[in-house]
Amino acid sequence: MHLWRKEIQFGRESKIKEKKILMVCLGNICRSPLAQGALEFLAKKHSLKIYVDSAGTEAWHSGKSPDQRAQRTALAKGWNIGSQRARRITPKDFTYFDLILAMDKDNLLDLQAICPRNANVSIKLLLEFSSDKEKEVPDPYYSGNFEYVSNLIEKACLSLVDIDE
Secondary structure: OOOOOOOOOOOOOOOOOOOOEEEEEOOOOOOOHHHHHHHHHHHHHHOOOOEEEEEEEEOOOOOOOHHHHHHHHHHHHHOOOOOOOOEEEEOOOOHOOOOEEEEOHHHHHHHHOOOOOOOEEEEEEEEHHHHOOOOOOOOOOHHHOOOHHHHHHHHHHHHHOOOOO
């Protein structure tokens, strides 16, 4: 499955001028900023009309920059995430974005629980777009395994936009 397939109501024939995608993890300082950076990088590199943002299901780090380890890992891949600031997801996000991608099942359940009834947004796990055996992006905050996490994210983002690199 990728971004352009009709299962998620996009497509090359879509009347949506710009796809709006929100990446979500718990605190919005590790995984979702990396995912935002990866997809922004691919969108720019391949001239795709995609607006990407990220948020957390919790507000513990609101206003803070991404974790320094995430920033170093991102820079090594050419992704600049240093200007991002953590924020908590809002009810408006569920109507503004076309697709919300959760990093793990807990985030997915939290998002489904707070999604307003009038929202028509698709909420999925990011790794549903990957052929990798992993189905959840593990939180590198305590493990420190940022490189592994960034590789999982990058692979899913490539599949999401149907790009072979």
